[in-house]
Amino acid sequence: MDIDLLSNILYAMVRTGTPLLLVALGELVCEKSGVLNLGQEGMLLMGAVVGFVAALLSGSLMLGFLLAILAGVAMSLLFGLIALGFSANQVATGLALTIFGTGLSAFIGSEFVGKPIDGLDPIALPLLSEIPLIGKMLFAQDPVVYLSFALFIAVYWFFRSSRPGLVVKAVGENPHAANAIGLPVMRTRYLAVMFGGAMAGLAGGYLSIAYTPLWVENMSAGRGWIALALVVFASWKVERVLLGAWLFGLASILHLVFQGLGFSISSNLLAILPYAATILVLVLLSRNQIRARLLAPISLGKPFHASS
């Protein structure tokens, strides 16, 4: 295996991991505030279809991404209204959001199947992209990938050293205590849910405008679910989300690369790697009950009533 091939593999790993990273970062913030939104796949598809249609009709990729993000936010507000406003069961609401988003995106997109657009092109940064091995991986990507690096740093900093980050964590750990000391529980949760929606919408736009610039029904092919697993895999730690997203990205392209090189490893076996890894982490996490409880936000999935 020569260095060019390795550098190509790393490049593809980051590209493949980017939609997972975006969705998982959004879901992480959402879950940190105590809200479990299983509607990622639906929001992803809505972002993809709206972004694609907007980019196609207006000819502006920028507008496409903007509307993709707005579509994600709109979907997440729908979730927020039902799960937070009416205190409905979050799991059921999230599942419904996925089914709704899958159907609605197919409905909106049916006229636009098979229409090509010129997708977002990679921009290789001069000099930096010439660095052997990691140059192409980090500095020859498209702008959304660069944005995902920035968003990762922002979320990392947010939880590590900002006050609003502390508020989100407090609300997720113990909403009643947070409420008692005057923190705005509901507003925090709404904002966290909307951030999750924006990230899923952006990831959807990335799929339909940059990654494979086309719209076809159900094009996310389960990436929303993988991102959900990824948050658990990362045991709610930001830096592990990045690591996990790229690892999942690597696992999903590695079996393609190996087959091309003629290694006789079962492609099915390699394809299940990300899922097997998630199960393994889940098992390891739940081995120790107390540690498991400390890792996940304690109020995750539980509705909050200010009166109680």
Add this chain to the structure above:
Amino acid sequence: MKRRQFNKLLTGIAAGIGLGTALLSGQVAAEEPLKIGFVYVGPIGDHGWSYQHDQGRLAVEEHFGDKVKTTYVENVPEGADAERVIRNLAQSGHELIFTTSFGFMNPTVKVAKQYPKVKFEHATGYKLSKNLATYIGKTYEGRYVAGYVASQMTKSNKIGYIASFPIPEVIRDINAVQLALNKYNPEAELKIIWVNSWFDPGKEADAANAMMDQGVDVILQHTDSPAAMQAAERRGKFAVGQASDMSGFGPNAHLLSVIDDWAPHYIAETQKVMDGSWESAPMVEGMAEGAIVIPSFNEAIPADVVAKAEELIAGIKDGSVHPFAGPINNQAGELKVAEGEVLSWEELEKMNWYVEGVNGELPK
């Protein structure tokens, strides 16, 4: 599930409105139109398999006009749910019903038994009865021509093949391409990548990119999305479209597309039912019947290569060229088809071995 109910609701509303206007205008059709039902496994928006079947349905409507009325149900899961959908169609007066996926076989057999007067046709299956016929396209004929063109267009002598699942249909088509390479450019190597999906644009693009990283410059695919075509376009390589015309996704990369054209079959079968001459039969249709079509060639292909490809197509049509004409060896070099013999459809139908020259093992 949800969406189908929604569609049904829409159809219901549309039917209601239609009935209303018919009553208002006082029009009564002179003759009842022939009702034809179509059951699709995927969304008609897949731009591949189900899309092509729906194009066939639209062709029937256009050809017969008021004399037919077609209904389709998309996104039908293979299994018990399919039986309910097919029975609904039979019950609501459809006289000819096409079920267009392999997994609809047993449900179709069951419903066909209960409605002996309704005619059923099942695509890609092998079970027949008095009122149940089968039909399938010989995609390997188109694939053989694509293999020839690829063998002439590759500069790196590396050709990529994105494969879905190791079932006879896919193995048959890989073999057809390899046989074309063996004959027209034995230096060329076929790299096969299994993606274990019929439809995952992201993965198909990843596979295409992984191949191109390894020097492949012509990509063939047996998966349904145009993502590989786009990936080839972006990197200035060539690709062959599958199932429907994919030239729009890569004007420069698109060498040709091998298209399933179901329109002639659907029109012919509808006509037979109208004439009362319909009979159950296993129908295998290829280029000669117009079921497999290569509508255009890229201008970048040299004229002599196009001429030879046209010659192959003509030969396949008149029977003088057969992709699976002997001598053919298997991977181990054992003679499977002797000189002067041709693999019969019965053998092709359950093909589970690679021909000589294919690299790698057949996944189990």
